[in-house]
Amino acid sequence: MREPGALPELQPGPPEAGQAGGRPAPSAIRSEAPPRRAPADGRTPNARAWWLVAPVVALVAFNAIVPLMTVVNYSVQETFGDNVFFFEGMKWFREVLGSSRFHQALQRQLLFTGIILLIEVPLGVAIALAMPRRGFWASVCLVLMAMPLLIPWNVVGAMWNLLALPDIGLLGRTLNGMGFDYNYTRQPLAAWATMVGMDVWHWTSLVVLLAYAGLSAIPEAYYQAARIDGASSWAVFRHIQLPKMKRVLLIAVLLRFMDSFMIYTEPVVLTGGGPGNATTLLSIDLVKIALGQFDLGPGAAMSLVYFLIILLLSWIYYTVMTRDGGQ
Amino acid sequence: MRRLTWLVPALYVLFLLVPIYWLLNMSFKSTNEILGSFTLFPREFTLANYRKILTDPTWYGGYLNSLGYVLMNTVLSVATALPAAYAFSRYRFLGDKHLFFWLLTNRMAPPAVFALPFFQLYSAIGLFDTKVAVALAHTLFNVPLAVWILEGFMSSVPKELDETAFVDGYPFWRFFGRIFVPTIASGIGVAAFFCFMFSWVELLLAKTLTSVNAKPIVATMTRTASTSGYELGLLAAAGALTIVPGALVIYFVRNYIAKGFALGRV
Numbered sequence: 001m002r003e004p005g006a007l008p009e010l011q012p013g014p015p016e017a018g019q020a021g022g023r024p025a026p027s028a029i030r031s032e033a034p035p036r037r038a039p040a041d042g043r044t045p046n047a048r049a050w051w052l053v054a055p056v057v058a059l060v061a062f063n064a065i066v067p068l069m070t071v072v073n074y075s076v077q078e079t080f081g082d083n084v085f086f087f088e089g090m091k092w093f094r095e096v097l098g099s100s101r102f103h104q105a106l107q108r109q110l111l112f113t114g115i116i117l118l119i120e121v122p123l124g125v126a127i128a129l130a131m132p133r134r135g136f137w138a139s140v141c142l143v144l145m146a147m148p149l150l151i152p153w154n155v156v157g158a159m160w161n162l163l164a165l166p167d168i169g170l171l172g173r174t175l176n177g178m179g180f181d182y183n184y185t186r187q188p189l190a191a192w193a194t195m196v197g198m199d200v201w202h203w204t205s206l207v208v209l210l211a212y213a214g215l216s217a218i219p220e221a222y223y224q225a226a227r228i229d230g231a232s233s234w235a236v237f238r239h240i241q242l243p244k245m246k247r248v249l250l251i252a253v254l255l256r257f258m259d260s261f262m263i264y265t266e267p268v269v270l271t272g273g274g275p276g277n278a279t280t281l282l283s284i285d286l287v288k289i290a291l292g293q294f295d296l297g298p299g300a301a302m303s304l305v306y307f308l309i310i311l312l313l314s315w316i317y318y319t320v321m322t323r324d325g326g327q
Numbered sequence: 328m329r330r331l332t333w334l335v336p337a338l339y340v341l342f343l344l345v346p347i348y349w350l351l352n353m354s355f356k357s358t359n360e361i362l363g364s365f366t367l368f369p370r371e372f373t374l375a376n377y378r379k380i381l382t383d384p385t386w387y388g389g390y391l392n393s394l395g396y397v398l399m400n401t402v403l404s405v406a407t408a409l410p411a412a413y414a415f416s417r418y419r420f421l422g423d424k425h426l427f428f429w430l431l432t433n434r435m436a437p438p439a440v441f442a443l444p445f446f447q448l449y450s451a452i453g454l455f456d457t458k459v460a461v462a463l464a465h466t467l468f469n470v471p472l473a474v475w476i477l478e479g480f481m482s483s484v485p486k487e488l489d490e491t492a493f494v495d496g497y498p499f500w501r502f503f504g505r506i507f508v509p510t511i512a513s514g515i516g517v518a519a520f521f522c523f524m525f526s527w528v529e530l531l532l533a534k535t536l537t538s539v540n541a542k543p544i545v546a547t548m549t550r551t552a553s554t555s556g557y558e559l560g561l562l563a564a565a566g567a568l569t570i571v572p573g574a575l576v577i578y579f580v581r582n583y584i585a586k587g588f589a590l591g592r593v
Contacts, residue, residue, distance in 0.1 A: 042486060049418035052410040053426065056470055059407055063467040064433050067444030130335035137333075143581050144340050147347070150573025152528045152545045155566040159346045162353055162563060170349045173365055201343065208339075262437035265530045269549070283439040287531075290443050303440040310435045 074300035092301035102302060104277070105285040106309075112281060113260045116199045120256060121249070123200070124207025128215055129241070131208075142212070145205040157269025160198040164270075184271065188278035191271045195279055198266060203256060210252040214245035250321050254314060261310050282306055347570070353563035361559050376564035386565065389544035392458060393527065394572065396543070399462035401522040404469040405477075405515060412477035413503070417489065427478075430471040438531045441467065446535050460536045461543070465529060469522045476521060480514025513583050520580045527573065544569060 075092055077085040096102050132138045148156070166172040166183045175182040184190040218240060226236050264283035267273065273280035273288070280288075286306060290299030353361055354376055355369040364370070380386040414420070415427055445464050446455070454460040488510065492502040508515070534546040548565050 043417055043419045045420070046418040047420050049414040049420040049423075052414035052418075055407040056411040056430070056474060057426070059403075059463075059466050060430060060433055060470055063441075063445075063464060064436070066448055067441050070444040070447060071440065127336055127339050130332040132333070132336075139581055141336050141340065143577055144343060146577045147570070147574065148343055150524050150527065150570070150577060151566075152530065152569050154530045154545050154549055155569050158548065158562060158566050159350050162559065163346045163349050168361060168365060168559075170345070170367075201346065204339075205343070258435050262439070264437075264439050283437055286437075286439045287442065290439075291535075296443075299443070303437075307436055307440055310437065311432060314435055 071300045071303050074296045075304055076297075078297055088297065092297040093305070096298055096301045096305055101285070102305075105280055105282050108278075108280065109261060109282045112195070112199075112263075113257060115196055116203070116260050117253065117256060119196070119200055120204045120207050121253060124204050124252070125211050125245070125249070127204070127208045128211035129237070131212060133216065142209065145208055148202050148205055151202075153265035154269045156198065156202050157266040160194065160201070160266075160270055164194050186275055188275055191275060191279050195267050195270060198270060199260065199263070202266065203259070206255065207249075207252045210248040211245050214248040215241060218244045250318075254317065257317065258310060258314060261313075350563050350567055353559060354567045356560050358558055358560045373560075376560045377568070379561060380565055380568060386544075386547060389542055389547035390568070392537075392541050393533075393543040393545065396458040396461040396465070396533070396541070397523055397526045399458060400465045400469060400526045401519050403462060404466050404473045404522045405519050407466075408470055408473035408477055408518065409508070409515070410503070412474045412481055413507070415474065415478045416481040417486070427474075430474055434468050434471045434475075436467065438468075438529065442531055442535045445532060449536055455536065456538045456540050458541045461533050461541065462526075464532050464536055465526045469525055472521055472525065473518045476518045477511070477514055480511045480517070484510055516580055517583050520576060520583075523576055524573070 076088055076090070078088045078091075131141050151159070161169075163169045163171045164184050166176055166185075172182060172184070181187075182190050184194045222240050223236070226240060231239075262283060263281060264287065267279050267281060268284055268287075271279045273284045283306075286299065286302055289295050289302060352367070352369060355372050355374070357371060357373050357375065360366075360369065360371055415423060441464075449455045449460040449464070454463070484507075488506070489502070492506055493499075497506070530543075530545045530549075533543045534549070537543060537546065544565065548562060548569075
């Protein structure tokens, strides 16, 4: 621990001290703030701020850079055990990028992410719009809706497993009772539907809570003005609510994109990637290669390609969305 | 038409509760009853599954391990993120924007990518199968998130607060601890909530980094499910108990949930 006052240089002192005549002001709260010339973004240049971020940088660097370098190392080498490695250059990358197994896993991943974004985002916004704005029922909704987010991911998988079992699960039994032939352990389509249903159950609340937070920040006066103008509810949504929700929806889509692209535990517990390879998403395939078959080289090359795809798509999305917002 | 809007959230909440209800229903049944008959309520109501979990050390030990590393991770993540978020919100320094973005990229790293290297790294430094290893590994995605959330909350605090305190002669760390931290208490609560949440629900890294001594409850569950066949009642009871800490945490932060999920950036 550093003792108090060890970082006096952090104080943006001189201009204010001059204003106050070189003496500390008598009270902590003063009615008049001294005039100051803030930089464009209101932040003070201060190189010593690096000391404040140092612990975080050390912690994350230890956890990110060392393992990432290990992965890079493996991705360019071949091993036959006994810690003997041979340099292989780009061989594994060519192999991964050219393999139909990777292409199929990537296609399944993109399909899954696309489907759940198309369902969860509109559904979440619709629910947030219909929710009570304040009061007892708003709190009840918020607490109940947050529940799925705090259930461990394998429990979510196990829960849906128990729910969807064709013979003893509520959902499976009901569907079969209604005359549908439903067995998610044998039918790829049923497995997909169950997996999507599980993700909608698990994560729509995140979109709801974010959209709700955006809506709560709209002053009542906006609605009054709209009512005086005789605006339709669509016009209110299009010109008042949607613009106010834009920032939080941007975060919601980004989080849902990233997390659905990394999804592993829930589908593994629910379907184990099957039937066949029907629900083998990227993470599941990667764990099969790296930890199951212990193919270090291909596994590492696939890891890097996978990570880069997420980074690239997130960056494109974020850049496009914020550029349009700025104009 | 307007009168019926309450139906939308009501139906959604109902949809959320159905799987939870089914889990609870199964957890109060014996395995025989689960496999033998299909009933909406347990006919022979039993607490045997819960009794087994709360008396068998391999089961309740898993809960204690999980809570242990989750709490360690939450404290570590928030404590290191606080000064860093302050720096990002108040100062300009060399490489600040790049650093912030680099931190966030770690939130985008799939745990599956890091599973194997983490196993080797933590084995090499002798931390394998300890709660510390899992707590440290989870900082990979929790620290960037905590910095992001706290930075949002701090930036909404007027800069005048800092300047006034410095003019009054407060040293930096005393201002930070006595004035600034209490001001953003709700932001710290929200950040802690998110750290708790993501550490509590994560399985892949927690399972990879432990074997016996620090085995988390989620790993105990998956292994039991695969080894002892169809002990569904026990599995359901264990699952139901993992919902409890989350429900308690939600109850405590219920007033900040909406703002918290917007990460302080509405």
